[in-house]
Amino acid sequence: MSTHPSICRLCPANCGILVEVENGRPVRIEGDREDPIFQGYTCAKGRQLPAQHAHPERLLHSMKRSDTGVHQPIESQRALEEVAEKIAVIVEQHGPRSVALYIGTLAGSHPTAGAAAVGWLLALGSRMVFTAASIDQPGKNIANALHGRWLGGPYLFDESDAWLIVGANPVISGTGGISSVHSARRIRAAKKRGARLVVIDPRRSESARFADLHLQPRPGEDPALLAAMLHVIMREELFDRSFVTQNADGFEALARAVEPFDPATSARRADVPAADIEAAARIFATGSRGCAMAGTGPNMSGHGNLSEYLVLCLNTVCGYWRSAGEVLPNPGVLTPPATPKAQAAPPRRAWGYGEKLRIRGFTNAASGLPTSALADEILLEGEGQIRALVCVGGNPAVAWPDQRKALKALNELELCVTLDIKMSATARHADYVIAPKLSLEVPTFSLHSESYEQSYIGVGYAKPYGRYAPALVDPPSGSDLIEEWEFFYGLAQRMGLALRFFPVRPEVGALRGRRQPIDFDMQRKPSTDELYEQMAKGSRVSLAEVKKHTHGALFQDETVCVKPRDPDCDARLELGDKTMLAELRSLLDDSRAGQDGGERFPFRLISRRMPNVYNSSAHDLPALHRRRRYNPAFLHPADLDDLGITAGDVVTISSDHDSVPAIVEAAPELRRGMISMAHCFGDVPERDAELFEIGSNTSRLVSVERNYDPYTGIPLMSGLPVAVHRTSGPLRDTSNPITGPDLASQGVRD
Numbered sequence: 001m002s003t004h005p006s007i008c009r010l011c012p013a014n015c016g017i018l019v020e021v022e023n024g025r026p027v028r029i030e031g032d033r034e035d036p037i038f039q040g041y042t043c044a045k046g047r048q049l050p051a052q053h054a055h056p057e058r059l060l061h062s063m064k065r066s067d068t069g070v071h072q073p074i075e076s077q078r079a080l081e082e083v084a085e086k087i088a089v090i091v092e093q094h095g096p097r098s099v100a101l102y103i104g105t106l107a108g109s110h111p112t113a114g115a116a117a118v119g120w121l122l123a124l125g126s127r128m129v130f131t132a133a134s135i136d137q138p139g140k141n142i143a144n145a146l147h148g149r150w151l152g153g154p155y156l157f158d159e160s161d162a163w164l165i166v167g168a169n170p171v172i173s174g175t176g177g178i179s180s181v182h183s184a185r186r187i188r189a190a191k192k193r194g195a196r197l198v199v200i201d202p203r204r205s206e207s208a209r210f211a212d213l214h215l216q217p218r219p220g221e222d223p224a225l226l227a228a229m230l231h232v233i234m235r236e237e238l239f240d241r242s243f244v245t246q247n248a249d250g251f252e253a254l255a256r257a258v259e260p261f262d263p264a265t266s267a268r269r270a271d272v273p274a275a276d277i278e279a280a281a282r283i284f285a286t287g288s289r290g291c292a293m294a295g296t297g298p299n300m301s302g303h304g305n306l307s308e309y310l311v312l313c314l315n316t317v318c319g320y321w322r323s324a325g326e327v328l329p330n331p332g333v334l335t336p337p338a339t340p341k342a343q344a345a346p347p348r349r350a351w352g353y354g355e356k357l358r359i360r361g362f363t364n365a366a367s368g369l370p371t372s373a374l375a376d377e378i379l380l381e382g383e384g385q386i387r388a389l390v391c392v393g394g395n396p397a398v399a400w401p402d403q404r405k406a407l408k409a410l411n412e413l414e415l416c417v418t419l420d421i422k423m424s425a426t427a428r429h430a431d432y433v434i435a436p437k438l439s440l441e442v443p444t445f446s447l448h449s450e451s452y453e454q455s456y457i458g459v460g461y462a463k464p465y466g467r468y469a470p471a472l473v474d475p476p477s478g479s480d481l482i483e484e485w486e487f488f489y490g491l492a493q494r495m496g497l498a499l500r501f502f503p504v505r506p507e508v509g510a511l512r513g514r515r516q517p518i519d520f521d522m523q524r525k526p527s528t529d530e531l532y533e534q535m536a537k538g539s540r541v542s543l544a545e546v547k548k549h550t551h552g553a554l555f556q557d558e559t560v561c562v563k564p565r566d567p568d569c570d571a572r573l574e575l576g577d578k579t580m581l582a583e584l585r586s587l588l589d590d591s592r593a594g595q596d597g598g599e600r601f602p603f604r605l606i607s608r609r610m611p612n613v614y615n616s617s618a619h620d621l622p623a624l625h626r627r628r629r630y631n632p633a634f635l636h637p638a639d640l641d642d643l644g645i646t647a648g649d650v651v652t653i654s655s656d657h658d659s660v661p662a663i664v665e666a667a668p669e670l671r672r673g674m675i676s677m678a679h680c681f682g683d684v685p686e687r688d689a690e691l692f693e694i695g696s697n698t699s700r701l702v703s704v705e706r707n708y709d710p711y712t713g714i715p716l717m718s719g720l721p722v723a724v725h726r727t728s729g730p731l732r733d734t735s736n737p738i739t740g741p742d743l744a745s746q747g748v749r750d
């Protein structure tokens, strides 16, 4: 038995860990106390890495579906040959646009997976790249484009004294500008310093419990609340006049637009006390450094672009951007040196360019092509129809909005390929399932996590942290596995394409350094480590240096300060974007505002995340789900009483689109009238009877054709009007008695 430092990749937090290895297999995980960022932290999921690696249902061979629909193992090189051939035929008959890519969340576990996939598709001549980002928080990219970016970067949580979280739950999810790593401890430390936290969430979430002020509004009313906060900040002159004068346009237009959203008006709409809106505005605006931040809640409950835009307006109006002379806490490690400047990058187009879809008038957008339209693009016949789809680290069959449509589309494809570690709900619809190596079997490094901006989504590092981990164990004997990037390299090679990729998302330039694209050697296949060397070329700290620190290290350089604005720079942030302010004004005409829901659909289904799963991952790790394997429908106990149902009962939840069965559980932390449920559970409708084993698929309730954003396509996935009816079938699973919500004990660790 030996113990080795490594990096957990079960989720994109990438915690530094210690792995006990016995007979060549990982057997135990513990946190790495010597890691300067993670300091011994792991979560319950990460500690199950050995079980994930040894899982009896883990794919050890790629699979091919036969004509009778049964999947059989296929040699990986053979699968590559066949997929390359089939794609070549489809491209020849229908052009490159008929081939699309879907990059899911767990592609983010590997530094090269998504980038190599995109590189391959572009080399093929198709730009049909879809990602989970457009059904997640697409409003972020849209708002950033319309508002412009600040090249000095945002303030980070650990240095701030005013923090606003709108519909995110960092303590569980790790976003919200506060990663889940020691989040409770960090929030407590911040409060000791005098920092104040405001949380807006219809649920008293694990994070809201730490808030100095928690507003518990109707879902979907975030724009009205944020506009009222701006109203108060302007009325009471709590804004940073000199920052605004020097750096932003559109202040007057914004002031006019928020004028009708006085606290009393927004309080009525959102059903929160007007005094709380005023207090929230004052807490937020009277800090010295701070940041407002929105999560999936507001992005999924309609008007996500607008909520994110108003969040940026709050930050700008309060001057909460790093100013000239201040030290940049993370000047980059494996990226080229950052060059922060106290100036704006001007607004850019947020939609209406690039690839045009044939559905609902969509185009490419700052948030990427709308994934909500991908199923329709597969189903709609005629020129431009998508006939082949390659998925990497994603699970469309349970994740895409409108599950029935997604399933129909997967079945209609001429060719469906997915790269996955198990026979996921999607894999069972795929013609080829490519089995990759698992995390501890491949090397990794911290470059891709580093490229995120802290406050922007919360992952990423507040400090200049670098860590590398070599492959620790061999894949199980007798297996035939390839890395994700090798699959795309193999396809490119067989199709005579030259593969190139961008190591870091290009838009993070000034703060994380720019990077040239990498051209692969198509004659001699590089090793993964050679690729990493190339990706890190020109970095502030060499990969060789980072490798010397096996527990990770901080590579401080406190001389990297934000430079003053370039003398010739006249770029300004935009507070008065016409489309956004028109959308805000249109809310005033919304006749449904201030109502809790109609007679037919009196409840609102709101989104949430649960500690012991990661989307559709980790559901199959038994140690994590001793108590239950499904996603309960959480309701307020008084609502359960009114409905005459009790915890453990099976109900049918219906929207105006479809219905799903669900198992109810009491949650006093909810606002009345809410049903709070996690996504990515369940499977095809035919398996609904296995409810207690697999849970309920909330995406089935979502229509992609009504109530969608015109630019990003994201449909209403939170705040969705629904009805609840008691089901007359077997009412409870007596083998698994439900005693009440117990999330705190399941993963919230400090």
Ligand SMILES: Nc1nc2c(c(=O)[nH]1)N[C@H]1C(S)=C(S)[C@@H](COP(=O)(O)OP(=O)(O)OC[C@H]3O[C@@H](n4cnc5c(=O)[nH]c(N)nc54)[C@H](O)[C@@H]3O)O[C@H]1N2
Pocket: 105, 136, 137, 166, 167, 168, 169, 170, 172, 173, 174, 175, 176, 200, 201, 202, 203, 205, 218, 219, 220, 221, 222, 294, 295, 296, 297, 298, 301, 606, 607, 608, 609, 610, 611, 612, 613, 614, 615, 676, 718, 719
């Ligand atoms: N343990 C765990 N961690 C995860 C994941 C997971 O599945 N499990 N998933 C990962 C992924 S893919 C993502 S995108 C991130 C998301 O991270 P977050 O955005 O933090 O997602 P949630 O934890 O669901 O928190 C969203 C909160 O919004 C609230 N909400 C719902 N509707 C509204 C609304 O209309 N307005 C407001 N103000 N609030 C609302 C919900 O009650 C919920 O508490 O988490 C990531 N982290």
Ligand SMILES: Nc1nc2c(c(=O)[nH]1)N[C@H]1C(S)=C(S)[C@@H](COP(=O)(O)OP(=O)(O)OC[C@H]3O[C@@H](n4cnc5c(=O)[nH]c(N)nc54)[C@H](O)[C@@H]3O)O[C@H]1N2
Pocket: 103, 104, 105, 106, 107, 109, 132, 133, 135, 136, 137, 296, 300, 392, 393, 394, 395, 396, 399, 400, 401, 419, 420, 421, 422, 424, 436, 437, 438, 439, 484, 607, 608, 614, 615, 616, 617, 678, 679, 680, 698, 699, 702, 717
């Ligand atoms: N109704 C509703 N729908 C939603 C949401 C919601 O809140 N409500 N949330 C949305 C959000 S925020 C997101 S991000 C999406 C998630 O949508 P997806 O990203 O499509 O779904 P995941 O479940 O994260 O898919 C991860 C897949 O990767 C596989 N995997 C795990 N490890 C590896 C690996 O090492 N390599 C490879 N190749 N594969 C691996 C897993 O087995 C799984 O099948 O769902 C969205 N859909």
Ligand code: SF4
Pocket: 008, 009, 010, 011, 012, 013, 014, 015, 041, 042, 043, 044, 045, 046, 047, 180
């Ligand atoms: S948060 Fe948990 S699952 Fe994610 S990387 Fe860290 S230990 Fe692994």
Ligand SMILES: [Mo]
Pocket: 105, 132, 136
């Ligand atoms: Mo997500």
